[in-house]
Amino acid sequence: MVRLKHFGILLLLMAFSGERLYAQRTEIRDANISAMVNEVGAANLEQIIKKLVSFQTRHTLSDTLSKTTGIGAARTWIKASLKSTVQQVVVGYRYLMIPLCKLRMAEELQHP
Numbered sequence: 445m446v447r448l449k450h451f452g453i454l455l456l457l458m459a460f461s462g463e464r465l466y467a468q469r470t471e472i473r474d475a476n477i478s479a480m481v482n483e484v485g486a487a488n489l490e491q492i493i494k495k496l497v498s499f500q501t502r503h504t505l506s507d508t509l510s511k512t513t514g515i516g517a518a519r520t521w522i523k524a525s526l527k528s529t530v531q532q533v534v535v536g537y538r539y540l541m542i543p544l545c546k547l548r549m550a551e552e553l554q555h556p
Contacts, residue, residue, distance in 0.1 A: 495521065 499518040506514030
């Protein structure tokens with residue numbers, strides 16, 4: 445009888461608590477996303493950083509057309525990496541004209 449009384453009190457508390465009780469839900473995970481997340485790790489990030497360092501300088505005034513150094517080589521490598529990894533995404537360059545009035549240069553640089 446004591447157990448039944450405690451059970452009744454428990455039911456009343458659950459009914460008036462305002463919290464809803466749910467059964468455990470099963471998550472459905474996308475296999476492609478899981479694979480991409482699993483690729484991220486310390487060794488992979490270190491490899492990417494070493495590759496970017498190999499281009500030497502990557503500042504905005506570095507060579508934009510070089511295949512081996514500077515921002516040009518870095519952006520070419522990044523574009524190729526993205527294209528080979530994700531086929532559904534369109535990868536390209538955006539062209540901007542940036543005035544360099546603060547840099548003591550009277551010309552404008554074109555950054556593809």
